[in-house]
Amino acid sequence: MAMAAPRKLRGHKATATCCIASRDRPGLVVTSGEDGCVCWFDLRCKDVQFTIDVGTEPVSSLCFKTGNEDILYASHGNEIKSFDVHMLSAGSWKPLESYSYNKDEVNQVVCNGRSSFLASADDSGDVKIIDVGQKCLYKTLRAGHTSICSSVQFIPWRPWEVITGGLDAKLVLWDFSKGRSQKIIDFSSDNSGQCLNPAFVHSIAVPEMDMVDKLDKICAVARGDGIVDLINIESELSRKGASKGSSRNNVAKRVCLDYSVGGHKAAVSCVAFSQFQEKGRFLISGGNDKSVKIWDCVRCLDSDNNDNRDLLHLNIDLSKKVNWLCTNQSDSENLVVCDTTRVVKALWAYEWLLDPQVSYLLLLKTGEIFTLLCLLYISMSQDLFKCTDLSFTMKPPQSQPLFHLFLLLLLIATVSSSSPLDPKQLKALKILTTTKDPCSNHSSTTITCDDASPFRRVTSLSFANCSSSLSLPSKTLKPLSTSLLSLSFLNCPSLSPPKHLPISLRSFSAVSSFHRHHGLSGVYLARLVNLTRLSIFSVPVSASGLYVVLGNMRNITSLTISSANLPGKIPKAFHSNLTYMDLSNNILTGPLRPSITLLTGLKSLNLSRNSLSGEIPNKIGDLTLLKNLSLASNRFSGPVPSSVPSLSQLTHLDLSGNRLNGVVPSFFSGMKSLRHLNLADNSFHGVLPFNETFIKNLEFFQVRGNSGLCYNNTVLSWKLNLGIAPCDKYGLPLSSPPQKQKQKEEEDDYDDNDGDGDGDKKEEKHGSTNKVVLGVAIALSSLVFFIVFLILLAKWSLLSK
Secondary structure (H helix, E strand, C coil), X not given: CCCCXXXXXXXXXXXXXXXXXXXXXXXXXXXXXXXXXXXXXXXXXXXXXXXXXXCCCCEEEEEEECCEEEEEEEEECCEEEEEEHHHHHHCCCCCXXXXXXXXXXXXXXXXXXXXXXXXXXXXXXXXXXXXXXXXEEXXXXXXXXXXXXXXXXXXXCEEXXXXXXXXXXXXXXXXXXXXXXXXXXXXXXXXXXXXXXXXXXXXEECCCHHHHHHHCCEEEEEECCCXXXXXXXHXXXXXXXXXXXXXXXXXXXXXXXXXXXXXXXXXXXEEEECCCCCCCCEEEEEECCCEEEEEEHHHHCCCCCCCHHHCEEEEEECCCCEEEEEEXXXXXXXXXXXECCCCEEEECCHHHCCCCCCCEEEECCCHHHHHHHHHHHHHHCCCCEEEXXXXXXXXXXXXXXXXXXXXXXXXXXXXXXXXXXXXXHHHHHHHCCCCCCHHHCCCCEEEEECCCCCCECEEEEEEECCCCCCCCCHHHHHHHXXXXXXXXXXXXXXXXXXCXXXXXXXXXXXXXXXXXXXXXXXXXXXXXXXXXXXXXXXXXXXXXXXXHHHCCCCXXXXXXXECCCCCCEXXXXXXXXXXXXXXXXXXXXXXXXXXXXXXXXXXXXXXXXXXXXXXXXXXXXXXXXXXEEECCCCEEEECCCCCHHHCCCCCEEECCCCEXXXXXXXXXXXXXXXXXXXXXXXXXXXXXXXXXXXXXXXXXXXXXXXXXXXXXXXXXXXXXXXXCEEECXXXXXXXXXXXXXHHHHHHHHHHHCCCCCHHHXXXXXXXXXXXXXXXXXXXXXXXXXHHHHHHHHHHHHHHHC
């Protein structure tokens, strides 16, 4: 099937090796290459946002930190480095951490669902499990592979297990808490693939937890003999001994996607589950046959489906071999491919994934074409078209190919035709672009236009990676004021903010921009009274408080002012339309006022990394739609509010880095939606009230840094690595907190060595006394010796006479 030309993402100087896509921010893609660099792309912009120089060796693998995609792990050589995207504003890419536990080159690095462990597979066949919290090596998994270990993945529904694949044609399931393998599947005896290529395991994909209900507990395996295997992990673990042979014998447990069902004709290099459309519905594979194949997982796993022709949903032919691929949640350009060139390709896969057995839905632009097609329907076919008010459904005809071709050409001509841009706006945009049609311009300035008639008008302007020579005078924006709805600036530090912004704006965004002009003022932003979305990140905002900015923004629904050095207190009142609020990493002070609890439509609240104090109001439970709550790194005190269980939709709760006290409430275990719970670095005490089932069901759990908190070792295992001590029979920690223990040990050492401080003074005093006594003794001894000498000398003189 022919597809539109792929979008080319340029940034690497050598072959691109790996790519990953953000799960939380659609359109964000990160790639790595043999040039030792990592490139960040925003698919809303053309050029690379920024580049990280990791080292001189090729970067072989990338992964985000689960739950915090501002942290990135990159492997190069035998080393793994972590980077924080927030360091961009400081102009430094110094790694946060560096791990060098692997002896040979790392092929893949992955992070588990709780962000507590990293797994890295290397050329020696070993897999290193790294404890991120303790910053140390947790386990080495060896003796499972006899050759290069090429791929590793954590199993989300089995938090202490990983699955690995290698160039020994083996798939190994490990319990890394025990450091031993549970199951080995050997593909070397499987002759169902291409005989000239061995069944090396090049890549493994495991579905996320929210895909398991649809796909079951499976994994996808990319093999060197051109086969993609779908294997039920639970079924394999229930079978004893090593598994060998073809997967064709039991379709319920394994599904074999080979050349007989339209599969690859050469080695498969990568597999991934889809993030777009119906999440997890499709499996994407790429191979050395220069093709990408999209498989319908639901049909593949349907035991009642006997028609193998339906398994392959789409085949995409490329010009180069595929090194790696990934998918993102965007509605467009949602398939990203790294091939053997330095240019990364972004494809629009979603557009072609409508079910070909049902219909193609084509939107019409004008009433004239709609009328024409309905007349064609009446005159030429009774069942071919079904007209509706805004669209028609077309079933591909079998007996009228000429009519089908005519209709297709007509629709292409209709869609491709467009009105010219408003002459006044075209003249104003000459300072930004020299092209005749700015709406199709593909530069660092992205211009979006509507489809109005007789003239199109500019609705969106987006600037990215601006040059130092770029300026944006008021005369450019003034002609756009009647239609411009969105204006964004990304990485434009030398650009001066426009003196006058159109009040028609509905969305304004500034990221890492305007630094040389001291950022933005609160009064400047307050003029945008019609905004529904305001996003400021890493741009200084000079204002006496947040109320200056928000005073007249009555329609605001999404508010982000982060890393902006914003001072002041939480306003006494907010406009009730807010559903998203991020005020993190500022210098806000004072209490968390009840005004926030009146925002009953709020779904996400992030006030982390400020200086807020006092108790968390109990009315926080009134925010019943809240899904994300982060109050980390403030000065909140007192207990956790008893109303928190009322937040029935809460999935992410971060209260770390405060001064909260009391016992940890047991009601957390009854919050069914909770997936991320961070209570670290507070002053909680008593016995942790959770069982092992609750903790394992969480994707992230942290309670470190609570000196008075302990766990019941008859309920919880030390293998959970909670970072707190077990309890004694009185419910107290068996050992002192690390800092106090260290001080105690130091004091013991001082006692054993006559001490320091006062002990030194005593020792010095005793030493001075001893020296005086010794001096007197020596003097007296000398005097006695001298007297004896004189007596002997006198006797000798008398005898000599």
